[in-house]
Amino acid sequence: MNLNNTTTPLLKMALTLDFGTPVNTSLLIYILYSVQRIVFPSTSTPSTVPTEFKDSYSWMPKAHPPTVLFKTYTPRTLEPFSGKDGGRILLAINGIVFDVTSGKSFYGPNGMYGNFAGRDASRGMAKQSFDLEMLTPVDQPLDKLEDLRSDEVENMKGWIDHFSNKYIICGKLVENDAV
């Protein structure tokens, strides 16, 4: 390639704006545009803060991570949370209410331990039984758990530790008329 042959026509083309060869012209325009973008980079900022990190370096997530409000439940207010209508599943052990929605396969309506959903499961956890006799009806006062042996109390405490690690503590259980 003879450079002399190409540079003078290049200059001539640039100076006279000769659109003789469209390919050359389009390439030249592309080069000028890219050089302009390198020498004068864009510094515009979007008007609203982007909510995705792919959109921009300076971004802010749309929402806070979800948090559950710690509430005080009574046996009556706890009972609806048994997952029957697809809502949250709560269960109480020793006055501590756990949100076991993530364990829906166990504590949901069709799960193995579905009896405990929305109820005080302390006696069942202590005696390692899922029978319905372990649950006290919602209208009656809370199970005092006075007749449990010490090893059953230990077992219940072990279950409380297991639940604290696996599920969220989201409330406490008090008597029906305490609220």
Added chain:
Amino acid sequence: MSISDYVVTDDLTVLLGLISVSVFLLHSLYRPQPLVHPILLGRQSEAGRVRHPGESAVYRNYGTGLLGRFPVRPEKDLNTVSGFLKPDFDSPRTLWSTKITNAQLLERISAVGTGLIKLTGLVPKESNVLLLLNDSIEFVISDFALSAHSIPSFTLSSPKLLSRVLESHPPSVIITHGSFLPHILELVYDAHEHHHTIVVVGQCDTNLLPKSATQVRIIRWDDVESEGSKGERVSGPAPSQGDVVNVSFFESTSGEIQGAQFTHENFTAGVTATRALFPPSNALSSLDTIASAHSLSTAFGRVIAYTALFEGASFTTLATSKLFHVDGELSLDDIVDIKSAATSSTPSPTVLFLKPGHVEALSSSILANAKKSFLFYPFAWRHKLAGVSEGFITRESLWDRTVFDGAREKVVGQTANTTRTVVVSGGPIDLASLTPTRIALSVPLVNTHSHPTVAGPVFASQPLDLQVFPTNSSDKFGTLAHVGAPSINVEAKLVNVQDDVVEAGGDPVGVIVVRGPPVGSLIEPTENGEGWVNTGETGRVLTNGAFKVLNTKQ
């Protein structure tokens, strides 16, 4: 003409084609890469899953996590403050203007400790000593000597608190400078109740001595040191990590005087947190020189000094950190203040711990100086800003060499070339001036928040965070820059929060309470149970887990 006539190519086309390909590659590969991936900046703290009514969730640093244990010491078996000075570290470093090795420093510390106990009759764990010293090597020596003998020291964050502290918590001994002595003697005469022993550093007026001989005993520091260095050293029981090292008195947001007690564990945890302000690729080492604008009489200032001592770095403070003068507090121009740290006998500072006023003065003068080069400044500014919007900044770029380095050197001299990180604390930074400051300094800028009850930073931002957010002047938080997530061993939550706002998905706004290893305990504890300490400051949590803290004067 047919199609083939339009797409005729010749040698010129080949040349242009090559140029366009290279320009395209240059444009796409030259794009600066962010220094920290933006996905990390969207989740800076980890929030608890449950919150109590009227409070926000508990927030911890994302690196620590909700289940992680808080780091309490910078290395294994470092339980007490005396462990910060490693005896086997040989090279000397400069503390203020004294070049000293660890062995010599430990020697002086044990001499002073022995001398103090012999001459003033201090009893370990029962006596208290009030340190009214400006930042100097004597402060460090007395502090270490007292902590080694389990004698709690008192410090004040401001000389205005002196009279109230003398009344409510009278110390057995006061250590002060000769220039501040007349002021103390005046207060002691007014109090009239207690017998004090005063150890004086430096020159003191000899005509003051006869008047004070009856009630007050004045001993010179040099006598204490020489007395301690001859003869046998007094060795008491070894201090344990739960012993109180220091009680720091400060003025709370409501104007009352409050005292925070710090144990050895609080200080070791604080040093761990301060070291974590710097990323591992940019960590502190013995080659650094730290210049601090925070007085050693405050907990955060002391932790910065301990960090420097632990790392074997040189340490110096700015002129305005000296709190105790007879004429009142020193007020200097911010730039002059920064330049005061680099004297002829100290090495040039590499890490600066500054206050917002210093940083804003620095950035405005650097940019004003840079604007003097008419030709290059607009390009330099535009390119730097484009880099920042992609998350990239460097001091080695072409624009620094042509425009900014010269401006920085003109403003602060040699310090500009050696500074590699700047840490800001002591108040909020204006959001509008944050990006100009980052460009003017072009080094990692860590925005932190400190509080007198916490030994160490409470909140600290990511050093390589360069995000730019618009200001919103209608909101009192909208004009402030965020201070990042809680520090690695602090957990924070907001109380007095409006539940309906939070349930609707808004940002929680409330009073900040903190808990963790570096948090000291207040002498008069407030109602917050379970170890939470109320800072009295209003804060807000953003969706990315960063906090914004209001200026306490607002």
